[in-house]
Amino acid sequence: MYDQYRSVKELALAADVVATFKGLLLTTADGAKDVIVLKVLTKDGEEVTLDFVLTAEGSNLILPIGIKKIFSTSNGTTFPATSRCYGLN
Numbered sequence: 001m002y003d004q005y006r007s008v009k010e011l012a013l014a015a016d017v018v019a020t021f022k023g024l025l026l027t028t029a030d031g032a033k034d035v036i037v038l039k040v041l042t043k044d045g046e047e048v049t050l051d052f053v054l055t056a057e058g059s060n061l062i063l064p065i066g067i068k069k070i071f072s073t074s075n076g077t078t079f080p081a082t083s084r085c086y087g088l089n
Contacts, residue, residue, distance in 0.1 A: 004064075005088040013079045017070040021087035024063045024070075028054040028083045036083060039076030041069035049076065054083060062088070 008025065011017050020043070028034045034054040041047055043066035054061060067087070071077050079085065 007089045009087045009089075011070065011085045011087050013070060013073050013077055013085060016072045016075060017087070018068070019087060021067045021089055023065060023088040024067060025086040025088055026054060026061045026063070026083060027086075028056075028059050028080075034080045034083045035078065036080070037076070037078040038085075039071040040065075040067050041071075042066055043068055 005022060009019075024038070026036065036050075036052055036054060038050045039047065040050065045068075050063065052061075070085070073079055
């Protein structure tokens with residue numbers, strides 16, 4: 001069986017991230033609910049806001065969507081310090 005993603009890059013969302021990814025991996029290390037809002041630009045050029053909650057300690061969520069840009073926390077993204085975002089290719 002082949003891996004769908006060959007590389008993983010941790011992303012800092014303090015500034016806009018302009019890079020192409022096949023997907024995103026989101027993790028939380030906190031037992032509290034992490035409310036996350038990601039404003040992204042898809043490979044098709046659409047601006048989309050993804051709004052959800054990671055609820056369990058050690059949660060991992062893979063979003064298999066093509067991304068060209070992730071807007072920073074000052075430009076529409078809300079991302080708690082207890083969570084991490086990784087670009088997947």
